[in-house]
Amino acid sequence: MKSEPDVFSYDDLVTVRREGWDGVRNYQARNFMREMRKGDLVIFYHSNATPPGVAGVAKIVKEAEPDPTQFDPSSKYFDPKSSPEDPRWDWVTLAPKKRLKFISLDDLRAMPELEDCRLLARGNRLSVMPLAEAEFAAIVAAGS
């Protein structure tokens, strides 16, 4: 899962201890969140950072449910086409699991285990995407 650290960093997750992952407004990303189960582990990636890269591991502590910001007109994530009766967007709740030694995007690209990783695919802009077990393990190993 990607986050811009200026907005919400891994350190912020450690500070607040749990966080509803608001603002996902892409159906594919939403569907991936719906597949997540309590206890699943997540690689926390800092996008739009200098440099971008992986900051840590988080875990799912609450499964997908409607993202309340979609109903809030004062939120920048407000969606006038959504309603509590027929919610369109979900969030999951994350907690920190393990901080990793920072792994820059350059370092990730240098890892042979990640050759086919979606995260590194050209043009990929999804903020939530699945990782293969081996990819996940390789990233954790690189940051441990």
Add this chain to the structure above:
DNA sequence: GCCAACGTTGGC
């Protein structure tokens, strides 16, 4: 259903 216009993401 097609597709041009537009907006967003995110690396650089």
Add this chain to the structure above:
DNA sequence: GCCAACGTTGGC
């Protein structure tokens, strides 16, 4: 700030 990628919107 630029720009490639690509999802969404809306006219037709």
